[in-house]
Amino acid sequence: MASAVPFLELNLPSMQGYSISQNRLLGRLDELATIGPIEGGGSCRLALTDADRDGRDLVLTWMKDLGLDISIDGVGNIVGTWNVGTGLPVMTGSHIDTVRTGGRYDGNLGVIAGLEVIETLMSAGMTPARPFAVGVFTNEEGARFQPDMLGALVYVGGLSLETALDTVAIDGAVFGEELQRIGYAGSSPCPSAAPYAFVELHIEQGPRLEAEGVQIGAVTGVQGISWQEVTISGQSNHAGTTPMSLRHDPAYIAAEIAVYLRQIAREYGGNQVCTVGKIDLQPNLINVVPKSATLTLDVRNTDEKLLCEVEAKIDQKIAELAVAEGVTISSRVLARFEPVEFDDQLTGLIVEMANYHNRSVMMMPSGAGHDAQMLARVCPTTMIFTPSVQGISHNPTEFTNTDDLVAGTNILMDTMWALAHSDLSSQTGMI
Ligand code: GLV
Ligand code: MN
Ligand code: MN
Numbered sequence: 001m002a003s004a005v006p007f008l009e010l011n012l013p014s015m016q017g018y019s020i021s022q023n024r025l026l027g028r029l030d031e032l033a034t035i036g037p038i039e040g041g042g043s044c045r046l047a048l049t050d051a052d053r054d055g056r057d058l059v060l061t062w063m064k065d066l067g068l069d070i071s072i073d074g075v076g077n078i079v080g081t082w083n084v085g086t087g088l089p090v091m092t093g094s095h096i097d098t099v100r101t102g103g104r105y106d107g108n109l110g111v112i113a114g115l116e117v118i119e120t121l122m123s124a125g126m127t128p129a130r131p132f133a134v135g136v137f138t139n140e141e142g143a144r145f146q147p148d149m150l151g152a153l154v155y156v157g158g159l160s161l162e163t164a165l166d167t168v169a170i171d172g173a174v175f176g177e178e179l180q181r182i183g184y185a186g187s188s189p190c191p192s193a194a195p196y197a198f199v200e201l202h203i204e205q206g207p208r209l210e211a212e213g214v215q216i217g218a219v220t221g222v223q224g225i226s227w228q229e230v231t232i233s234g235q236s237n238h239a240g241t242t243p244m245s246l247r248h249d250p251a252y253i254a255a256e257i258a259v260y261l262r263q264i265a266r267e268y269g270g271n272q273v274c275t276v277g278k279i280d281l282q283p284n285l286i287n288v289v290p291k292s293a294t295l296t297l298d299v300r301n302t303d304e305k306l307l308c309e310v311e312a313k314i315d316q317k318i319a320e321l322a323v324a325e326g327v328t329i330s331s332r333v334l335a336r337f338e339p340v341e342f343d344d345q346l347t348g349l350i351v352e353m354a355n356y357h358n359r360s361v362m363m364m365p366s367g368a369g370h371d372a373q374m375l376a377r378v379c380p381t382t383m384i385f386t387p388s389v390q391g392i393s394h395n396p397t398e399f400t401n402t403d404d405l406v407a408g409t410n411i412l413m414d415t416m417w418a419l420a421h422s423d424l425s426s427q428t429g430m431i
Contacts (some may be wrong), residue, residue, distance in 0.1 A: 001400075002402045004019040005345070005349050005418045005419065005422040005424075006410045006422070007352070007353070007356075007428065008356075009413070009419035010360075010417065010418055010421050010422075012414045012417055013120065013121060013124060013126055013276070013292075013359070013365075013413050013414060013419065014410055014413070014414050016059045016124065016126065016203065018120060018121075018126070019065070019115075019120070019121075019122045019254075019410055020117065020120045020175025020313070020404075020409045020410055020413060021116065021120065021404060022402060022406050023195075024116060024119065024121075024411060025112060025113065025116050025405060025406065026060050026197070027426070028102055028112045028115070028116070028400065029064065029105065029108060029109065029112055029284035029405075030104075031058065031094065032055060032058060032059070032104070032108050032112065033108070034106035035051055035054045035055045035058060035134030036049075036051030036052075036054070036055070036098070036101075036102075038101065038179050038396055038397030039396065040395075040397055041104065041396050041397070042098070042101060042102050042104055042395070042396025042398065043098050043101045043103075043104060043217060043396075044098060044099075044100050044102060044135050044148070045096060045102065045104045045145040046097065046098070046099075046100060046143055046182075047074070047099045047138060047139035047140075047141065047144045047145055047150075048139070048144070048145070048169075048173070048175065048178035048182055048184075049144070049177055049178075050182065050222055051229045051373070052096070052156070052182065053096050053182035053184065055096045055097075055398035056078065056096065056136065056182075057170070059078065059096060059111060059115075059136055060078065060361070061405060063078075063080035063115065063134070064265070066080070066082070066115065066118055066122065066417060067079055067082075068080035068082055068118070068230075069081045069082075069083050070093050071186065071188040072184060072186025072187070072188060073155070073186050073187075073189065073190040073192060073399075074154075074161045074185065074186060074188070074189070075138050075139050075151050075154040075161060075165075075179070075186070075190055076138040076151060076167075076179050076373070077131050077135060077136065077137050077151045077152070077154075077155050077186075077190065077192075078135070078136040078184075078186075078309070079091075079093075079134070079136075079188075079206075080115070080133065080134045080136075081130075081131050081132070081133040081134075082118050082131060082132045082133075083124075083128045083131050083255055084127045084128060084130075084131055084132075085128055085129040085131055085420065086111055086125065086129070086130065086132075087129075087148075087196060088130065088131075088180060088193070088194070088195055088196035089130060089131035089133040089154075089195045089196060089198070089270075089380065090130050090132055090195065090196050090197055090199070090416045090419045090420045091132075091133040091134070091135060091195035091196075091198045091199075091375070091379075092110065092113070092117070092126070092132075092133070092135070092136075092198070092199050092200060092201065092412060092416060093110055093111055093114050093133070093136060093200065094107045094108070094109070094112040094136075094140070094197075094200050094201070094202060094370070095107035095110075095111070095113050095136065095137045095138075095140030095141070095151075095371060096139070096141075097138070097139055097140055097141050097143075097144075098141060098143075098144040098160040099141050099392060099394045100143060100293075101143075101214040101231070101395055101396060102394065102396070102398075102400070103392075103393055103394070103395060103396055103397070103398025104396075104398065105203045105388075105398055105399075105400050105405075106202070106203060106205065106324055106393055106394070107140055107141075107202070107401075108280065108400060108406075109137050109201060109203060109288060109372075109386075109405065110200050110201045110350060111134060111135075112410050113130075113201045113405075113408070113409040114134035114135075114201075114412075115134055116409055116413075117132065117409065117412055117413040118132055118134065118183040119249075120413060121385065121413070121417075122174065126131070126417075126431075128212065128416070128417055129181070129284050129361070129420050129421050130196060130351070130419075130420040133195060133251045135152075135155075135371070136339040137149070137151040137152040137155065137371040137403040138150060138151030138184075139151050139175075139329035140152065140181075140370070140371050142227070142335060143172075144169045144170055144171070144173075144296070145157070145167045145168075145169045145175050146167070146227060146334035146335050146376070147159075147227070147334060147335030147336075147337075148225075148227075148335055148369050148372070149178060149337075149369055149371055149373065149374050150164055150167070150175075150255055151371075152371035152373075152374035152375060153191050153374050154190050154191065154193060154373060155190055155374065155375075155377045156191055156192075156194070156377045157190075157377075157378075158192030158256075158376050158377060163431050164176075165207070168251070172362055173222055174298075175190040179381050180249065180250050182368055184396070185416055186253075187221040189288040189412075193303050193401075194378035195375070195378075195379050196321030196379065196419065196420075196424070197343075197379055197380045197381065197419045197424060198372060198375040198376070198379055198380075198381040198382075198413060199344060199346065199372075199382055199383065199384065199415050199416060199419070200370060200371060200372040200375075200381075200382075200383045200384070200388070201213065201383070201384045201386075201391065201408050201409065201411075202366075202370060202372075202383055202385060202386075203385065203398070203400050204217055204364075204366075204382070204386065204387055204388045204391070205367065205368045205388050205391070205393035205394070206367050206368075206388065206391045206396075207390065207391025208362075208364060208388070209362070209364075209375055209385060209386075209387035210387045210389060210391060211280060211391075211423075212360060212362065213360070214360045214362045214383060214387070215354070215359040215360045215361065215382075215386075215387065215404060215407065216319070216350070216352065216354040216359045216360070216361040216362075216385065216386065216407070216408065217361070217363075217364045217384070217386075217387075218347050218348075218350035218362070218363045218364070218382070218384070219311070219342060219344050219347065219350075219362055219363075219364060219366050219382060219383035219384070219385055220341065220342055220347055220352045220363050220364065220365050221302070221339060221340050221341040221365050221366070221369055221376075222339065222340045222342075222366040222368075222369060222372070223271060223300045223301055223339050223365055223366065223367060224300060224301055224304050224307045224337060224338045224339040224367065225298070225300050225301075225335060225336070225337050225369055226298075226299040226300070226307060226311055226333075226335070226336050227296065227297065227298055227299075227333070227334040227335040228290075228297050228331050228333050228334055229294060229295070229296050229297075229331065229332050229334055230254075230294070230295050230296075230297060230318065230329060230330075231259065231293075231294045231329065231330050231331070231333045232250035232253050232285055232292060232294075232295075232322075232327050232328075232329050233250065233291070233292050233327060233328045233329075233330075234247075234248035234253070234255060234286075234289070234290065234291065234292065234293075234326070234328075235247070235248040235272075235289070235326075236282075236283070236288060236289055236290060236428055237287060237289045238287070238288070238289070239286070239287040239289055240287065241267055241284050242289055244408045246315075246368060246394070247289055247325075248325055248326040249290065249325065249327075250291070250292050251283070251289070251290045252283075252288050252325065252327050252328055253291055253321050253322070253327055253329070254279050254293040254295050255291065255355065256321050257276065257295065257297070257314075257318060257320075257378050258276040258279075258295070259299065259315070260314065260317050261264060261274035261275070261276060261299070261314065262312065264310055264313055265310075268301070268306060268310060269299070269305075270302075270306070271300075271301050271303070271365070271367075272300075272301050272306065272307075272416050273298075273300050273301075274298070274299050274310070274314075275297075275298040276296065276297060276298075276299075278294075278295060278296040279293060279294070279295040280293070280294045280295070281293050284399055285394055295335070297314065297400060299311060299314065300367070301339070302339050302365050303318075303339065306338075313342075314329075316342075318331070337369070337373065338374040339365075340376050342372070342376055342377075342381050342382040342383065343376070343380035343381055343382055345380065346380050346381065346382035346419075347382045348361060349415060349418065350382055350383075350411070350415060352385050352395070352407070352415055353365065353418070354411060354417050357410060357411055357414075360412070362383070365384055366383065366385070368393070376430045380424055384408055384411055384412055384415070385408075386400050386405060386407070386408040387400060387401070387404055388403040389401065
């Protein structure tokens, strides 16, 4: 089979005997994890909080120590560029914001691995033919501000800066004000110029690689995501005196919706997943039938047609439940992104790189959202996955073995080098 990028003819860093530094990689992961520490060894760095600022400050010191050119754009995306060679940069990166119960690898690995690649090459005296850039994208998680991947979306021109800055958080804070407050409202323009190619290293965050005994995932794309917030308004009343037949109970309807989501996900099977991650009841007291319930729906599928079908069935079910219980229900979309397919040549390159590194590999879609899915709008893009022990993520116990972290970062290094020395425009679907 012809290679998309004839990397075997190149002097890859690993062919020269260079490897990334395990100690430096782990040391930086550990150090970043101490910012916003939570019980169990993870971190809480919700986007644009003080902890996010402190994490950014730390990454900036690393970038400055490496002598990178640093830019910060209007939505707070940080890009550190090793300005060598010519042409557009080969870019990598990820995010350092976390969910409230974040692990120490989600996003952080992609940023720190990018810096590690650059530091390894600098120490080796190897200079790529194109600049290398490492992006730290704002608010990938979407846990505090929706939508998720907001910084990367603005970076590629998929959302205006003004709209992003006006976004209101779940705690009522305004994105633009928080960005100013933490000192990361930069002056570099966004949307930004597209890089030559983008490759993101990330933990899988799911169970497949481990279950199948495979060491590397070559990511084919990211499934579609549909987020909405549903608000149910009913009749608040006394829990002891109100006959069941006279209730207009938002808590009960919230529960019915959660049960329906599980049911429809089972019915569709395949890659259909549905989650109710957040339910707020008012007034939230033991002996009061609530006045209102607000819940979030996270519905994802790799197939856009199936995702649309499931969304429509959920809407219909919600309307039926409202009539049956005598409550009113409204909803608003928090995020909606169609499935994304990554560049075949680049994903094929990851397969070949994994083979070359003697790591078992499989092609797979991503269940989680990623900054790469936004970069894919403007340049050839792919991702490298490393296994997550027991498939646990968004949880402080998230863990990836050191050997896998090191192998993934070495594959990232060789991949970025191969891309920097290849002419993607001359390749015509050879994989
Ligand atoms: C981001 O981590 C997401 O997929 O929810
Ligand atoms: Mn992530
Ligand atoms: Mn995440």
